Amino acid sequence: MAFWSLILIILLAMLVLGQAMSLFGDTFLAVADPRPVGGKTIEITIFAWGFASRRGRSLQVDDCMRLGINDMRFFMTKKAILVCLVTFGFVRTVSIAYRCFAGDSDVGEA
Amino acid sequence: MARVVKLGQQVWTNYHKTAACNLKDRIELVNGEQTNGRDYLKSVAETVLALLREAKQYQIPVRPIGAGWSPSPINVVEDGWLVETLRLNRTFKLSAKDLHDDCDDDVESLLLVQAGATVDEVYESAEEIGRSLRTGGASNGQSFAGACATGTHGSVWQQGGIQDHVRAVQLVTPERILWIAPKKAVLSDDFIAQTGSEIIRDDRIFAAAQLHVGAMGFVTAMLIETDPIYMVQNIQKATKISREHIDWLSRGEFQRFSKEFGLNENPYFQQVILNPFDPFGNNCLLRFLYKRPFDGSIPPPPAGQMGAGYDALTLLGNLITNSDLFKGAIMQFAMEQGYPDDRDVNDPPAIATWGNTTEEHAPIASLFNGSVTMDRNKLSEAFDLIINSFRQGGGATVVTIRFVHQAEGLLAPAHWPDNVVIDFDGPDVESSHSGYKAVIEALDDAGIAFTRHWGKTNNLDERRVKRDYEQNFADWKWAQSQVMPDAADRQVFANEELVKLGLI
Numbered sequence: 154m155a156f157w158s159l160i161l162i163i164l165l166a167m168l169v170l171g172q173a174m175s176l177f178g179d180t181f182l183a184v185a186d187p188r189p190v191g192g193k194t195i196e197i198t199i200f201a202w203g204f205a206s207r208r209g210r211s212l213q214v215d216d217c218m219r220l221g222i223n224d225m226r227f228f229m230t231k232k233a234i235l236v237c238l239v240t241f242g243f244v245r246t247v248s249i250a251y252r253c254f255a256g257d258s259d260v261g262e263a
Numbered sequence: 264m265a266r267v268v269k270l271g272q273q274v275w276t277n278y279h280k281t282a283a284c285n286l287k288d289r290i291e292l293v294n295g296e297q298t299n300g301r302d303y304l305k306s307v308a309e310t311v312l313a314l315l316r317e318a319k320q321y322q323i324p325v326r327p328i329g330a331g332w333s334p335s336p337i338n339v340v341e342d343g344w345l346v347e348t349l350r351l352n353r354t355f356k357l358s359a360k361d362l363h364d365d366c367d368d369d370v371e372s373l374l375l376v377q378a379g380a381t382v383d384e385v386y387e388s389a390e391e392i393g394r395s396l397r398t399g400g401a402s403n404g405q406s407f408a409g410a411c412a413t414g415t416h417g418s419v420w421q422q423g424g425i426q427d428h429v430r431a432v433q434l435v436t437p438e439r440i441l442w443i444a445p446k447k448a449v450l451s452d453d454f455i456a457q458t459g460s461e462i463i464r465d466d467r468i469f470a471a472a473q474l475h476v477g478a479m480g481f482v483t484a485m486l487i488e489t490d491p492i493y494m495v496q497n498i499q500k501a502t503k504i505s506r507e508h509i510d511w512l513s514r515g516e517f518q519r520f521s522k523e524f525g526l527n528e529n530p531y532f533q534q535v536i537l538n539p540f541d542p543f544g545n546n547c548l549l550r551f552l553y554k555r556p557f558d559g560s561i562p563p564p565p566a567g568q569m570g571a572g573y574d575a576l577t578l579l580g581n582l583i584t585n586s587d588l589f590k591g592a593i594m595q596f597a598m599e600q601g602y603p604d605d606r607d608v609n610d611p612p613a614i615a616t617w618g619n620t621t622e623e624h625a626p627i628a629s630l631f632n633g634s635v636t637m638d639r640n641k642l643s644e645a646f647d648l649i650i651n652s653f654r655q656g657g658g659a660t661v662v663t664i665r666f667v668h669q670a671e672g673l674l675a676p677a678h679w680p681d682n683v684v685i686d687f688d689g690p691d692v693e694s695s696h697s698g699y700k701a702v703i704e705a706l707d708d709a710g711i712a713f714t715r716h717w718g719k720t721n722n723l724d725e726r727r728v729k730r731d732y733e734q735n736f737a738d739w740k741w742a743q744s745q746v747m748p749d750a751a752d753r754q755v756f757a758n759e760e761l762v763k764l765g766l767i
Contacts, residue, residue, distance in 0.1 A: 263300035
């Protein structure tokens with residue numbers, strides 16, 4: 154019995170560790186031929202595994218001068234990962250670092 | 264006038280997250296709607312002039328900034344205005360009537376570049392009009408003006424720094440809008456007047472403005488010279504070299520080295536990346552570029568095919584280790600992981616334009632990079648000293664060896680007829696700093712003259728800058744005083760680092 158309990162504990166520990174490590178992985182999305190400028194990092198918190206209200210889960214970017222977003226990096230901070238694990242995923246805060254698109258013009262006439 | 268967007272008081276961190284500052288205001292400059300290039304230049308310069316006058320009146324330090332790429336703290340300003348130029352990213356071609364009668368240049372070779380255009384944008388603009396640049400740095404996300412200001416270079420051994428492309432500089436001080444050019448005129452007086460500028464035609468002042476380290480005013484535009492478009496064939500491989508091969512490189516026997524590991528011809532570009540823990544026992548990473556005529560039927564390479572492995576910062580971005588255990592092995596693994604294995608001599612040729620030799624850059628972790636530049640003929644004598652002292656000092660970064668011809672600009676670090684640049688790129692941990700310091704001390708103790716990159720970690724101060732550049736430093740200071748005779752004007756561009764370097 155003790156042996157199987159130990160195996161179960163090890164399995165659960167590995168599951169938690171695996172989840173934590175997977176949350177460290179970040180992703181990056183950029184337009185082809187990027188022209189990055191400025192930008193900042195915003196945080197979005199998802200409650201109750203996404204069952205909670207949509208409000209607050211989508212934000213707007215208003216500082217890109219109508220030229221759109223150049224690139225975005227999605228990641229979780231160490232603190233957010235810890236909170237996510239402790240709350241069994243009930244509170245999940247995702248960080249989105251974005252940069253704006255600076256514009257891309259053809260060569261003009263002097 | 265150009266648009267001035269005030270983003271407010273904030274903490275700002277540079278691109279590589281190596282320096283930060285508390286800003287009184289972060290200000291973005293944005294092009295207005297204009298009909299032609301000269302109007303764009305005039306409106307931006309007048310906007311900058313107004314900003315600088317206000318800054319001078321209220322004694323607010325101003326730091327013009329492109330991408331904020333330099334890891335050294337020359338791009339931060341405490342309690343001042345950071346004025347960003349990345350949205351000033353237009354390029355323009357000239358017509359023959361815009362050139363001075365004394366100018367022998369082919370008008371098609373010249374390109375007018377706004378201060379915020381990145382290296383990548385300038386490469387693209389040049390290719391759009393059937394031209395190429397001659398050299399460039401390892402990355403392409405920094406502003407072209409910023410790269411020139413710090414003397415960025417690549418490893419094209421018959422060319423100098425990126426600033427060698429510059430034929431004239433438009434810069435703004437709190438009192439004046441200037442075009443600074445060599446004595447032999449390039450731009451016509453009419454064109455200069457139409458950009459709202461005065462002209463200074465002086466070889467010494469121009470040589471100072473080519474590489475100004477951000478201490479001669481606010482650059483708003485540059486006139487650059489390009490070559491007819493060409494392509495390069497890329498050979499990259501991980502292989503073992505011997506100590507003797509370093510001697511070949513020290514003597515400039517590039518074709519001999521290339522014949523051994525690449526093609527039997529003179530490479531246009533030649534670079535070696537080594538693991539300092541066992542440079543000859545482990546594979547090192549070689550890169551050769553061979554010049555080829557332009558062939559429009561060759562499609563641009565997919566992302567990453569040409570550029571991989573050149574940007575050592577990216578190469579080691581994921582190598583974050585403070586452990587002494589297996590340091591050499593981890594480094595070797597990381598080095599080879601980042602390098603393509605299908606660019607060898609017998610692989611299908613990878614040919615592309617010069618603009619495709621660098622990759623887009625994604626923000627990565629805080630990194631260390633430092634370098635020393637010295638007479639290439641000293642490489643053989645200094646190599647073991649550098650590697651041993653770096654390792655003994657705790658250094659844990661890859662060592663990259665690059666080659667540069669004498670570069671233009673009074674403050675160009677590559678000021679020997681032929682130069683070797685030894686780069687240390689890796690994680691920003693104490694051991695990287697201590698290893699680099701050990702190299703500096705060892706070279707000084709051995710009496711081997713060297714200089715350091717303005718944009719990288721360099722531990723320089725005024726005394727050392729004076730010693731390294733001697734008369735060129737005095738000439739540079741003279742040129743600065745011609746452009747900004749009033750000390751109060753120079754103070755507008757002061758930050759802690761530039762004051763420490765004795766440049767303001």
